Amino acid sequence: MSKSNDQNSATAAHPLASAATFAPYDSTRYLKDEVDIAAYIKAVTELGDLALLEAARSDVARARIQIAQKQREA
Secondary structure, eight states, X not given: OOHHHHHHHHHHHSTTTTTOOOOOOOGGGGXXXXXXXXXXXXXXXXXXXXXXXXXXXXXXXXXXXXXXXXXXXX
């Protein structure tokens, strides 16, 4: 048997191999107020990854829109 066949057999034999599905992770679900946002930005800034910081800024913008919408609905 070739190596790729061995790998395919092992994957197919695992009972959860095709059953696992995951929802996309969205940080904005956990950013409920400005305190959460500040802690998130601080943690990301400490990592020093500019790409991650840019993604976090986008998350914060979306979170603020969601927070404002919930406040209008209340």
